[in-house]
Amino acid sequence: MSFFRTISTARPRPRCALPHHRPPPSTPRARGLFxxxxxxxxxxxxxxxxxxxxxxxxxxxxxxxxxxxxxxxxxxxxxxxxxxxxxxxxxxxxxxxxxxxxxxxxxxxxxxxxxxxxxxxxxxxxxxxxxxxxHPLARAEYILAQHGQAVAEGDQVEDQEFMMEVMEAREAIEEATPADVDAIEELLARNQAHTSATTAEIRDLAARQAWGPMKAAAVRLRYLHGIARAGQQWVDNV
Missing domain, CATH: 1.10.287.110 (DnaJ domain)
Structure with a gap:
């Protein structure tokens, strides 16, 4: 089930929950760190x-x-x-x-x-x-590169469910009409929520020095940023 709401005036698809990537429990922020x-x-x-x-x-x-x-x-x-x-x-x-x-x-x-x-x-x-x-994504990629886990342009997400959700969101944006403004803005809001959750996941993985899982999360964050850029460009052009 997709966490993105696909736009279709003829046969709308049901709204579904966020993907199953759940961030681990938050790591307490060190006192006086900053x-x-x-x-x-x-x-x-x-x-x-x-x-x-x-x-x-x-x-x-x-x-x-x-x-x-x-x-x-x-x-x-x-x-x-x-x-x-x-x-x-x-x-x-x-x-x-x-x-x-x-x-x-x-x-x-x-x-x-x-x-x-x-x-x-x-x-x-x-x-x-x-x-x-x-910027969180650039910061994550920099840290990963320092630990031998550089993120490359061609890196793919192994989670096929996540990739299907990304494809659905991109198609929804590409096929949207001016009448779909509210639906696109809702899609972007849900994408932002997923982006925030993924960023929190990266923070916790960095705290545990789990560089492999952190790289996988950073690649997912790249795709979420792509959706945000495509959606915002659509909104700006309406």
């Missing part, structure tokens, strides 16, 4: 504390490349333990803005060409890390 402050790192040139975790000192205006292997979490001074999937979006944004101000290319425009290139490289990496950690 109060961690980045460790003050001294500038290699002047010895003064760097304003952020980036090797860019606005006291003596020295900038360097990131050390090899620097993770996205380390860039923002965010804990990767006990659960790397737990990221406080507000804290992430504050630290992103602070770091961006210290390495923004405009701030280094009057320095040497090498410094300007380093600032561009740091700024680019910072933006990539921010967008990756901000």
């Amino acid at each position: 109060t961690t402050r980045p460790t003050a790192i001294p500038c290699a040139s002047c010895g003064r504390p760097l304003p952020t975790n980036l090797p860019a000192c606005t006291s003596c205006w020295t900038i360097r490349a990131l050390p090899a292997g620097t993770t996205h979490h380390e860039l923002f001074g965010l804990p990767a333990a006990p659960n790397p999937f737990d990221v406080d979006a507000a804290l992430l944004k504050r630290r992103f803005l602070a770091a961006q101000s210290s390495c923004h290319p405009d701030a280094w425009a009057t320095k040497s060409a090498t410094d300007g290139e380093l600032a561009h490289a740091l700024s680019s990496r910072l933006n990539e890390a921010y967008q990756t950690l901000l």
